[in-house]
Every structure is written in C-alpha cells, then in structure tokens.
Amino acid sequence: MATKTELLMDVGKVREDFPILKRTVHGKPLVYLDSAATSQKPRQVIDAVSDFFSRYNANVHRAIYELGEEATREYEGAREKVAGFIHARSPNEVAFTKSTTESLNAIAYGWGLKGKLREGDEIVSTVMEHHSNHVPWFFVQDLKGVKLKWVGMTDDGLLKMEDYDTMITKRTKVVTVTQCSNVLGTINPVQEIAKRAHEAGAICVVDAAQSVPHMPVDVQKIGCDFLAFSGHKMLGPTGIGVLYGTEERLNEMEPLMGGGEMVREVHLGSAKWNDIPFKFEGGTPNMAGAIGLGVAVDYLDGIGMDRVRRHEKELTKYALEALSDVKGFHGFGLDDVERRGGVISFTLGDVHPHDIASILDVEGIAIRSGHHCAQPLMERLNVPATARASFYVYNTPEEVDRLAAGLRKVLDVFA
Amino acid sequence: MATKTELLMDVGKVREDFPILKRTVHGKPLVYLDSAATSQKPRQVIDAVSDFFSRYNANVHRAIYELGEEATREYEGAREKVAGFIHARSPNEVAFTKSTTESLNAIAYGWGLKGKLREGDEIVSTVMEHHSNHVPWFFVQDLKGVKLKWVGMTDDGLLKMEDYDTMITKRTKVVTVTQCSNVLGTINPVQEIAKRAHEAGAICVVDAAQSVPHMPVDVQKIGCDFLAFSGHKMLGPTGIGVLYGTEERLNEMEPLMGGGEMVREVHLGSAKWNDIPFKFEGGTPNMAGAIGLGVAVDYLDGIGMDRVRRHEKELTKYALEALSDVKGFHGFGLDDVERRGGVISFTLGDVHPHDIASILDVEGIAIRSGHHCAQPLMERLNVPATARASFYVYNTPEEVDRLAAGLRKVLDVFA
Amino acid sequence: MADLKALYQEVILDHSKNPRNFHSLPDADRTAVGRNPLCGDQFTVYLRMDGDTIVDIGFEGQGCAISKSSASMMTQAVKGKTGVEAEGLFDRFHELVTGKPAEPEALGKLAVFSGVSEFPIRVKCASLAWHTLKAALEAKGAISME
Amino acid sequence: MADLKALYQEVILDHSKNPRNFHSLPDADRTAVGRNPLCGDQFTVYLRMDGDTIVDIGFEGQGCAISKSSASMMTQAVKGKTGVEAEGLFDRFHELVTGKPAEPEALGKLAVFSGVSEFPIRVKCASLAWHTLKAALEAKGAISME
Ligand SMILES: Cc1ncc(COP(=O)(O)O)c(C=O)c1O
Numbered sequence A, B: 001m002a003t004k005t006e007l008l009m010d011v012g013k014v015r016e017d018f019p020i021l022k023r024t025v026h027g028k029p030l031v032y033l034d035s036a037a038t039s040q041k042p043r044q045v046i047d048a049v050s051d052f053f054s055r056y057n058a059n060v061h062r063a064i065y066e067l068g069e070e071a072t073r074e075y076e077g078a079r080e081k082v083a084g085f086i087h088a089r090s091p092n093e094v095a096f097t098k099s100t101t102e103s104l105n106a107i108a109y110g111w112g113l114k115g116k117l118r119e120g121d122e123i124v125s126t127v128m129e130h131h132s133n134h135v136p137w138f139f140v141q142d143l144k145g146v147k148l149k150w151v152g153m154t155d156d157g158l159l160k161m162e163d164y165d166t167m168i169t170k171r172t173k174v175v176t177v178t179q180c181s182n183v184l185g186t187i188n189p190v191q192e193i194a195k196r197a198h199e200a201g202a203i204c205v206v207d208a209a210q211s212v213p214h215m216p217v218d219v220q221k222i223g224c225d226f227l228a229f230s231g232h233k234m235l236g237p238t239g240i241g242v243l244y245g246t247e248e249r250l251n252e253m254e255p256l257m258g259g260g261e262m263v264r265e266v267h268l269g270s271a272k273w274n275d276i277p278f279k280f281e282g283g284t285p286n287m288a289g290a291i292g293l294g295v296a297v298d299y300l301d302g303i304g305m306d307r308v309r310r311h312e313k314e315l316t317k318y319a320l321e322a323l324s325d326v327k328g329f330h331g332f333g334l335d336d337v338e339r340r341g342g343v344i345s346f347t348l349g350d351v352h353p354h355d356i357a358s359i360l361d362v363e364g365i366a367i368r369s370g371h372h373c374a375q376p377l378m379e380r381l382n383v384p385a386t387a388r389a390s391f392y393v394y395n396t397p398e399e400v401d402r403l404a405a406g407l408r409k410v411l412d413v414f415a
Numbered sequence C, D: 001m002a003d004l005k006a007l008y009q010e011v012i013l014d015h016s017k018n019p020r021n022f023h024s025l026p027d028a029d030r031t032a033v034g035r036n037p038l039c040g041d042q043f044t045v046y047l048r049m050d051g052d053t054i055v056d057i058g059f060e061g062q063g064c065a066i067s068k069s070s071a072s073m074m075t076q077a078v079k080g081k082t083g084v085e086a087e088g089l090f091d092r093f094h095e096l097v098t099g100k101p102a103e104p105e106a107l108g109k110l111a112v113f114s115g116v117s118e119f120p121i122r123v124k125c126a127s128l129a130w131h132t133l134k135a136a137l138e139a140k141g142a143i144s145m146e
C-alpha cells in the first residue's frame, strides 16, 4: 500500500501548478475528486491560452501574415504533440473536434451513416458505455436500419468477453467499446476486442475519454481504427477534443461538418473535400483550445504517463481500503487496481448520493452523484444513482482521508 | 467624412484593452485588419477565461457542489447575455455550439435532414454565402434529394431580390441567407427575405457571422427562424458559437450530436431528448468559451452596438476614399456605407493578392488574401482571389493610412 | 458557512426515512410524474379530487432526503385544500426555499425547509414534488426540471 | 527584419510578369495539376519525355509572383534534364527555400529564391510548381498543398 510520504513528494510539486487548488469552498480547502467529469488545469495550460489571445491570436491555415503563421505553427504543433502522445503513425491521423462526444458522432455519422454502413449491418457495443458512445449509434440504428447489440457485464464489473463470441457475426461492421468505464473504472481489454473485431472484418472504435488522460495509450498497440477523447479531462481547456483514425479509415470517412477549411473546392451544389485531417475540421477551429491541449500533453509527458497511472493506482488502492472502513460504504467494480482506473463509484447505506454530495460539499469536498451519463449501466447495476470520487495527478492520500472523514460526517447527519 | 480626432477619442481607450495591439510585427506596430476572419480579444475576455480555469472550473449542470454551481451560474448567465444581445424572447432559444459552422450544420441536419425536409423540397440560398452556409445544404441535397437554388447578385454586390419572386415556390421549405457578406460587406435585407420566406410557408435561416459582431441585431425584428454566429469574431474566445432558433423551431428540430447532457433518459437502443436548448448541447460544453463570450457581449454592450456600427461605417467611408487614391486600387461592392459593413475586398493592378498580403505583412499590416471561403462568389466576381481588409472597434483612421501607404509600397515593389 | 443542520433538520430526516402518504391511489383521478434528470430523482403524485378540493393524495418514487421529505410533507400540507390554495402554498414555499419568504407564517410545518435557501442547488430537490403536484392539478402528465 | 527586396528580386518579378514556357504542350505525354487551396493558386505542368529525359516542358495557370516565377524558372532549369536530375534539383531547391542550402552552387539561377527562406509561408508558393512537376514525373494527376 502506498505510504503517504511516498506519494506526496511529486504531488506537492504538481499541486503548486494548479491555481484552483489554493481556493477554499465553504471555508475549507478544496478537495477536488471529480476529475472524471472534468480535470483541473495547470497554470501552464491557462497561460498558453491567455498567451495565444494576447500575443498571436489569428485564424490558422489561411492567414498570410506573421500572426497567422505563428498561430498555425502552434496549432499544428499541438496536433503533432497529440499524435505523439497516443503513438499515432502521423499527425494526419489526428483531427481536432470539440469533445469526445463530437468525435464519436463524427465517426457514427461520417464513417457509419454517410459512409460504410448499410441496412442489416450490425454494431456491437457494451452496456458499460457513456451516453456519448450510445446515442450516436442509436441515430445510425434509427436512420439506417442497423442493428445494435450490447455485450453484458459480470457483477464484478467486467465485460462478458464470451458475449463477443456470439454477438460478433459476419454482419458486424463496428465494434465499439470504452477503454475505461467512467463509472466503475474497469479497464477493458481493447487490444483483444480490436483483434476480434478485425478477425470478423469489422472496425473497432474506442472511447478513450477516461483512458488517454490517465494511462499510457498506444493506438498502434491497441490496433483500433478510431479513438476519441477530450482535452478538458486531461488538464486541457474546454471545447477541444480529438478524433483519431487510421489514414485508411479517415480517408474512407465522410465529414460530419461542412464549411470553411474542410473543402478544397466549392461550386454551387458541389464540393470537394480537403485532405485528412482537415476535412474533419470544418469552421474556424478552437485554436486556443488545441494549443492549450498541446501544453497539457507536454505537462503530462513531463510527469510521464506511467507515473500518472502508478500514482492513481496507489491512490485508488489506498482509497478502497480507507473507504471500506466507513460503515455502510459499498463500492462498485473490481478490487484489483491493476484492472481499474482511479474512479470509485459507491453508495453509503441508504443515504441518497445527492445528499452525500451535498454534505461533502459543505466539507469542501467535490464529488459527483447521479447516473454519470451511463443510465444503461445504472439499470444493469440496479441502482438509480451512485456517488463517485475520481482521482488525478494532483490528488493525495490526505484528500482520501478527508473524503473518508466526510463520509463519516454524512453518517452522523443521517444517524 | 470622419475626422481622425473624432474617431480616436473612444478608440484609444478601447485599444488599451487589447494586449495584442501592443505588439510589433517585423519591427512595426501591428495593424490588424483581419477581424472578419477572427477578432482580437480584450483583456476582460482573456481574464474571464483564465479566471474560470483558475477559480471555478467544473462541469456545468450535473455537479452538486460549489464549483459546479458557480460554473453553471456563469455559463447560464452567458446564455442570458447572448439572448439579450440578439433580443431573443428567452434564453431557451440560444444553444451553444462550437462555431457558426456547427450551428449551420446543426440546422441543416437537425431541422432539415433528420427533421422536416422531404425529397423534392426546395431550399433557396444565394451566391453570396460563405462555404459554411453552402456545404451543409449540399449534404441535405445529396442525402435527401432536396433541390437547391441560389439567388444571384448584381455587379454592385446586391442580391437580386427579384430572383426570390421566381425562386420561392410552394415547394420552398428553407430560405437561407447571410446577413452580411464576408467578402463584399453587403448587408442584405434579411427582414424582407424572412417575410417572403414566411409568406411561402418556408423558414428563414440567417448566417449572422458577420453581422452580430458589427451591428445591432434583433432576431424578433428580423423575424427569422434560425440565426447563427461565432464568438471568436465578436471579441470572444475560440471554439464557441451560437445557434439561435425560435422555441417552435427548436422544439421540432432533431439534435445533431448525441451524447451526455442532451438526453433525459437513455435505455439500450433508445433515448429521450432533454428540453431545449440542452438537447442541442451534447457533450461537455466549452464552458470557458461560453463564459468568455458572455464577457465579450458585456464589452460590446458597454460600447453600444450602435456606436460600433457607426465607428465601422465612418472607418469604411474613410478607407474607401483613402484607398481609391492608390493607383490600381479596385474595390468590390457598394460605395454606400449605409448598406455595407466594414469589409473591403480589393485588387491592386495585376499584383496577386497573395503578394499584396505578404508585402503588407512586412509593414506590420495583417490583411487577408484568397477566396475567403466563398468560392462561388469569387466565380461570380470572376476573380481567383481578392485581398481583404476588415475593421473592428479597435481600428483607427491612422491604420487605414498605413494600409494605403502599404499598398503604395506594394506598387513600388512591383514597379 | 452553509449550515448543514439547518438543511437536514430532524423533521426532514424523519420524513425522508418514513415518508407519509407514500403509496399510489388506485382511485386517483389525477396523476403526474416529475423528474429531476440532474440526480435521477423521480416521483409520481396521485390526486383524488372532489371538485377543486384535494380529498386524497399519495406519492411514489425515489429521491434524495430533501426531495422525498418535501414530497411527504407536501402531501400532508395540501390534503383537504383546494387546488388554488395548494398552488398558493407552493408560491409561499418557493419564496421560502429561494430565500425570499414573504409570508413564512402561512407555511406552518413546511417552514423547516428554510435551510434550503442556503443551498441553491437543492431548491430543485425541495420543489420537485410541488412542481409535480402543479402538473397534476393542471392535468399535465409529466414534467422535468433541468 | 524580413527583406522584401531579397524576396522580390528583379529576376523574380520579371519571370512573374513574363513567364517563360507559359503554354500547354499539345503533345505532352505527362501532365499534372497542382493546387494551393490556401491562396487559390493553380498550375498545370506539361511534359514531353524522351525516355527519362524532359525534352519539353510548359505550364499554365495562375498564382502569385513567387509561385509563377518559380514555375517559369523551373521550366527553364529542368528542360533537357532527366527526371532523376530534376528531382535532385528540387531537393536542392527545397533546401534553399527552407533556409538549409546544402549545395547552393548546384542551383544556378534558381539561387534568386534564397530570399523565400525568410518568409516561411511563401515556401509553398515557391515549391508548388516543383511539386507539380514531381507529380507529373510520377504520373500522379493532381496534388494539393495545404
Ligand atoms: C459569413 C460567414 N459565415 C460563416 C462563417 C464561418 O464561421 P466559423 O468559421 O466561425 O464557423 C464565417 C467566417 O469565417 C463567415 O464570414
């Protein structure tokens, strides 16, 4: 088990970089345990955004002047950093979107609905998905007559891998899965799933919103065709996301958004698309967001993703032990931190999660309560809602102790 | 004609707020004349973004803790400000997107393709549109068998209003038009066009990317059904746009993006949408962007949009005279500044626009050259490209003088 | 500092653990479902009316302590009242929980919810059942609070 | 400070105003179109080959002074050369305009484009015709530079 001092060494330095961690909430120092919803930002990222607006704000790609050149260099530099971070073969495989949600919709519409899918084709998903990896496929189902199937889950929170044996058929065209559950923290065997998809001639789409921020991710090793994640969950600004796709898939994919930048030629009634990745970046992009994300990637690289993962693993282990001492605490998901990320969903006796969150808030502790945009998973777990604490680079064992103390306070209130 | 001192009084104070205007380019003070592409940002906006990330960064709507409450309050406050700015009946009529481009695609897919349009229906557009108001409708044409028509333009740069007489028929379901051309500056009679659309039972979609930033816009007075614009062109951050729609239209419109936030209920294979405007805000929104846009609206309101418009009118008048003294200068569009915005497209003898922009850049002057994402209009004008200078609140007659001097320098180089 | 004790008063905790009138009405002539998608709370309110008078009321569903106790106490408060009276009470109640109490004395026992005003995010919880009641009275089948 | 005179040298202006070999080749056996969507520049390059040797070359299209003069001077430089030699020349040229000239002496007259290296955004202009030549030699019909 992690000793406190062992962890604190690095974390103290990291925390210095996050201005928000100096603030108090209801008179208590903030304990932010909701990074799975959105992460906090280091001053390096905040400054990069300000710096863009203060020093070289200009439209990228089309400006033939110094500011525009600087903006384009930094924007494309950010693309290279992101590509390197996930081990893409080339920056051309990285398109900027506004969020994981846009990336997944872009795939569902662009590769699916407007591209390769036909009536009767099948898509294999899981019960563990976030709404953002459910609803876009419902669109394809409703508009194209494609059939959806969902791999089930064990009571431990593992995907029922054997479901793939029966659910993947020769009609399967897409297998989509979250790499890490935002509710249970379960890390799914995406490499294995991609392999099975490919064996059946299907493509594999990975929702990496909860993995890329928290662990080393190598798209080539996974072997997936598409992968989506958000900047705001990985120390980056809001309004910037990433759509990764192999060159082959991106080339055969239609654009979701039509507009400026994404076209080569426009005539009345017809247009020719630009090359990848630009054809997926219709409209003026979130330049500040992309540049800020590039700096977030630098920051995470500076720590090292192996270190990030280890830190969260130790913290999760510490938390699972500390919290299990709280009366009535019921945690969902695996005990084995090797197979789960730093996300702990729980209930506390029969106290409603909303009340837990409210009382913790008064203690300065920010956690989430609700269905976490995963209602089908909630139905599977047979709970209306859970409380959720989630960790990141700036969290400490002391904060876990405060959470445990906060939960005891909740019990006091409801005694 | 505007005397210099008359204008400078306010503008000097405004300029103080824009950090970037203190920088030099190639050793010369920056003259930024590309606000039609993207505007510069006042420190109030830059600070609002930093402040969000440094003090109360949290996910909106679903967080049951202090930070989330503050973020939600500011985010919804920004929506109210934007709604007030364009005189929407209610904040519910304002959805945040990433850009004008996303807003227009959301309408084309959500109201058109997935909503109300059927094969054989017709859409009346114009030759003057930006690619972002062309390409989304091409999608509808290609996927739905809808017919597109384009209202023509006079040599002066006015829409041929008489085209509407013949082009709008009982099959017309959508009439779409830019309120202000990003190439010619022409201000189109959108109120009249909306009226004609409605008389035929069609809806009216207005691309307001170049109008909302530069002049008072009242959606109720226009009477349009939808209106789209971008934050980055109106002193706001990048990656935030606005989709305005009347409650009736938004209620009958399908969402473009499926995901978190935009649903009320999700089950395996089906979902129920949230209320407007949330059903159009799938995924974690660009919170910092929206909040920054709210501050940009405050800033513009502080000046007063009437004043903004008058300033640009005077500057445009001054510029049209000053530039017409430059040998070989050929300006496109109307002479009458009452009917045009602060955008001047031009050519200079047979010097290619790219060379003009390059030489001006060395003089510290940032203008644009190219097709301005309006290739069909370029074809209509029968030029491969133009140079374009565009003005905003921070520009001065002295800067126009520097532009004129810069153009003389271009002529020297090519003498 | 926000006062937790004021929010979670004894009476409130008691009603949340032992909600009164917590059942459906088989002979209900008005029903409505209220949802707060924020936290997954959901209640159904059943009414039996005699003219404009609420002669019986029941509710079912799930929610946090605040929303459940509020629903429970609401049912007690409005039973026997006319629809108009009930809506008037809701107005008073809403003023209370949003920190602008005009006639707190009119609220009787419901005054225990005054602590909610310090927790703006909980206003929706406290008023969910009331909104649902209103929907039932107005014969709207369902409402949702975002 | 970036040096405009170095960019727009006399020779360059002359070639931009009076481009050489500015015509199609009716008997071309290789053709390619190159576009720079950034500025709308577009050139077609026509080649007549004898084995691997460029025996005749012409170009048509429109573009800025840099791209047009570069196209013009390119046609002069590669006429009579083999494809391999032409591609070698392109490599040297590219080094020159990106500010990393390895063997500037090999470039002859083309050395006038050294000023481009101070204007990174113009590198695409200067090399558009060359990329198009390469596409023609490799029998690719069209290229685009973003
Ligand atoms: C008239 C017009 N419409 C649409 C757009 C597209 O705006 P954005 O790139 O912010 O989506 C622009 C700006 O480029 C414009 O000028």
Ligand SMILES: Cc1ncc(COP(=O)(O)O)c(C=O)c1O
Pocket: A036, A037, A099, A100, A101, A102, A130, A132, A133, A178, A180, A181, A182, A207, A209, A210, A230, A373, B259, B260, B282, B283, B284, B285
């Ligand atoms: C697993 C998962 N997928 C998708 C999303 C959606 O991300 P965003 O809201 O940034 O689009 C989230 C986060 O909310 C998530 O946790």
